[in-house]
Amino acid sequence: MKVVSIVGARPQLVKLAPIAAAFAGGDSRHVIVHTGQHYDADLSDVFFTGLGIPDPDVHLGVGSGSHGEQTGRILAALDPVLATERPDWVLVYGDTNSTLAGTLSAVKQHLPVAHLEAGLRSFNRRMPEEHNRVLTDHAADLLLAPTAEAMRHLAAEGLAARSTLVGDVMVDVCLRVRDAVLAGEHARPALPEGIDPDQPYLLATLHRAENTDDPARLAALVEALVDLPVPVALLAHPRLLARAEEQGLKLARGALHVGRPLPYAGMVAAVLGSVGVVTDSGGLQKEAYLLGRPCTTLRTETEWVETLADDWNRLVPDPGSLGADWVTTATRPAPDAPQGTPYGDGKAAVRVVETLRERRA
Known part of the structure; x- marks a missing residue:
């Protein structure tokens, strides 16, 4: 199985860390494409070194710009990369311009798309991230939801058949680093x-x-x-x-x-x-x-x-x-109430890789 991960911003790099580790022990080929949406070293380079993520196989270096400019540049740069790689899955993360551009490039080339962190909704239509989430979920072939609430959102939008609950990969890395x-x-x-x-x-x-x-x-x-x-x-x-x-x-x-x-x-x-x-x-x-x-x-x-x-x-x-x-x-103190585990058990990345393998066309 070949999977292309498309990332470009700080939160996506954190999510990439446990996914890359889960791929490392198997026989799948994992190709990392960094769009360069976050090009500041404090928001990019330190996460590769600090979290042990392999260096990107491809770095597009798109840099900053308006939403339209940035999305368009990523889309244009990604098209030939995905045309060459022809992976079994294009894995997109979260809700950034890199997420939406990666999804558009893949679906136009009839490549299966999996969306990690699917189903999140703020219901604030003024947020660019909200549009990126909704558009990506409705275009993607596999929706990897972090929570039961996200699964409910996806079902309400008629996407239940494409959705699966894997847990939140941020828990994996946060607890390990903690x-x-x-x-x-x-x-x-x-x-x-x-x-x-x-x-x-x-x-x-x-x-x-x-x-x-x-x-x-x-x-x-x-x-x-x-x-x-x-x-x-x-x-x-x-x-x-x-x-x-x-x-x-x-x-x-x-x-x-x-x-x-x-x-x-x-x-x-x-x-x-x-x-x-x-x-x-x-x-x-x-x-x-x-x-x-x-x-x-x-x-x-x-x-x-x-x-x-x-x-x-x-x-x-x-x-x-x-x-x-x-x-x-x-300045309020921490609550006394015990916390549950609504975001999973810290093993979401392994479930993501297993699900990709099971759902491969």
């Missing part, structure tokens, strides 16, 4: 200057277009972080830095300490060292849940609805509207 961090196998993360890892701090990320492109909204969110009584380690995505500079917005002030994105093990260690997380990232919401830290999500919705149970995650789209309650929300 155990290595707790065993002292990784150095302390490089937190922003001014953050004492031995004192309470919050970990924050902010990068979604709906939060960063509107100057008034971005300024309000930054002010909410600046005014917190606990130091905030802001791991600044390139999009955030670019928008803040364009808007003349100073980030590093008050409680806010600005640093670079971390390699995955560093991110896990930083979450474990924190007293809580504030983010608009889908992946970090789930990582906070898996690592037992309360999360405050700066959005109106979440794809990972399981994290909302027992107040492990709380949606706060407008911190300013909470007044003094914003501080108590962002």
